[in-house]
Amino acid sequence: MNIAYTMAPGRGDTDLLLFRLAEILAARGVRCCGTVQINTESAHGPCDMDVKVLPDGPTIRISQSLGTASKGCRLDPSALENAVGLVSGQLAKGADLLIVNKFGKHEADGRGFRSVIAEAIARDVPVLIGVNPLNLAALEGFVGADAVQLSPSVDAIHAWYADLEVAVHVTG
Numbered sequence: 001m002n003i004a005y006t007m008a009p010g011r012g013d014t015d016l017l018l019f020r021l022a023e024i025l026a027a028r029g030v031r032c033c034g035t036v037q038i039n040t041e042s043a044h045g046p047c048d049m050d051v052k053v054l055p056d057g058p059t060i061r062i063s064q065s066l067g068t069a070s071k072g073c074r075l076d077p078s079a080l081e082n083a084v085g086l087v088s089g090q091l092a093k094g095a096d097l098l099i100v101n102k103f104g105k106h107e108a109d110g111r112g113f114r115s116v117i118a119e120a121i122a123r124d125v126p127v128l129i130g131v132n133p134l135n136l137a138a139l140e141g142f143v144g145a146d147a148v149q150l151s152p153s154v155d156a157i158h159a160w161y162a163d164l165e166v167a168v169h170v171t172g
Contacts, residue, residue, distance in 0.1 A: 108138035
């Protein structure tokens with residue numbers, strides 16, 4: 001099982017990191033599937049959250065506007081599940097790497113991308129996940145102790161993936 005996760009310290013930094021990494025790997029011909037998150041500032045309160053389904057889209061709005069006084073979670077569960085279904089379809093076509101932008105509350109509660117992560121593991125497709133400290137214990141409980149924590153840098157993550165590629169060529 002080849003599964004890794006990363007956590008960047010700043011708000012939105014993990015999203016930017018995984019987005020950039022997906023671009024770099026795609027330019028190298030790596031077949032990535034999964035999602036990367038794109039946040040855009042909103043005039044109506046907190047940023048809008050979109051995910052791009054890799055490799056070629058679509059981009060799906062996963063946040064919902066609940067008004068400026070709202071304090072609750074803005075995630076649109078049906079939009080997230082739509083993205084999950086599209087990623088599952090892409091994974092079935094074949095992939096070199098699954099990128100999941102966030103192991104969040106839905107995944108911690110047994111929903112969201114958990115089924116796709118399990119599917120990738122069963123297919124021996126390496127998995128890279130963004131996570132925040134709040135959901136790290138749930139991620140570790142789901143994937144076990146074999147998950148590797150990677151430094152939040154393109155170079156560190158790229159080196160991890162390059163090592164996997166070498167191992168496949170040596171044993172394959």
